[in-house]
Amino acid sequence: MRLNPIDGILYLVMRILKAFDRRHTELEYLVPNKVRNILIVSSTAIGDTLLSTPAIRAVRECYPGANIIAHFNNANMEMFESNPHISGIIPYYGGYKRFLRTIKEFRKFKFDIVLILHGNEPQATPMAYLSGARFIVKLPNTSSYKFLLSNREPQIKWGDLGHGIEQRLKVASLIGCGNLNKRMVLPLRQDDKKSVVQFLRKEGIGDNELLIGFQAGASTVSRMWFPERFIELGKRLISEYTNIKILITGSPDERDYCNKIAHGIGDKVIVSAGKLPLKQIPALVERLKVLITGDTGIMHTAIAVGTSVVALYAVADWRITGPHYDLEKHRVIQKWKTCDSCISKKCEYQKCMENISVDEVYNAVNDIVGVKV
Secondary structure, eight states: OOOOOHHHHHOOOOOOOOTTTOOOSGHHHOOGGGOOOEEEEEEEEEHHHHHHHHHHHHHHSSSSSSSSEEEETTTGGGGGGTTTOEEEEEEEEEETTTHHHHHHHTTTOOOOOEEEEEOOOTHHHHHHHHHTTSEEEEESOSSGGGGGGGOOOOHHHHHHOOHHHHHHHHHTTTTTOOOOOOOOOOOOHHHHHHHHHHHHHHTTOHHHTEEEEEEEOSSGGOOOOOOOHHHHHHHHHHHHOOOOEEEOOGGGGGGHHHHHHHHOOHHHHHEOTTTTTTTGGGHHHHHHEEEEEESSSSHHHHHHHHHHEEEEEESSHHHHHHHOGGGGGGEEOOOOOOSSOOGGGGOOOOOOOOSSSSHHHHHHHHHHHOSSS
């Protein structure tokens, strides 16, 4: 793997700056009632940011008078603009894009604390330090930039932290936030609900029809079930339920893939991929009776808005990234890795997903839907 020379330069600069930093940055010196400005970093994917929302709420309730700014991914931050627990958003553009400009924006706020709930390295921790904040908190705290953190000891690894929501709540607890409410926060805007109703009516879906969602795509092949199995599942559901429509969701880039599955199923299928802005997807997913999906951002969106999911897991462990509350509403089908060693995100053929049968998924959907209509 080719190393980015900027990474080495940045590490050296951070070492030099920290060596001359005479501030007491350990958490024992934190005085909560003097905290005025907090930066919360959750700058990765949609699902990761949703997992951060319980911790963001905990910080808001612990520091009700603070100015809380979120550092969210520019590609998906519109979904989180209505979050009631933040005062504003500074976008993250990926890697070193607008690196110095973003740091300049950070420094305007004179942050007292930076909480890194989930961020890309090697940028996240150096950017937090260069913001000028005295206290920087992150878990796990084992990376090469741990010398910049206020919680350097004891060292805690990913395996010590449990579910992603718990990991983020533990970060918040380090600055005194004790709220352990695990529910994700994703308010639905009335304008978005109205737009979704109009979209569905235009697509021929009435208010009383049973709407089942398929999320066929994912960020990596290793998280994707097979299109032919979605097709078989769709045909079986349509043959069993008279008042059913299937909605295939996806990103604009996945439209052709979704259309292929829809064509294979035949009637009573619509594709929403690329037809609605991202901010309206939560309202769309709320309309579903159940969503069949791999480990995806839209799975977390469904859980957040109260829609049942049938979650398909093989490479990942659902106990880390899957449903974490309202477990009676959801069904998880967990298989395990079949390749040794697993190359996970670099997988080119999801062999372990072959272990998830159409029968299993069909039975899980029936278990949620209940009486046939």
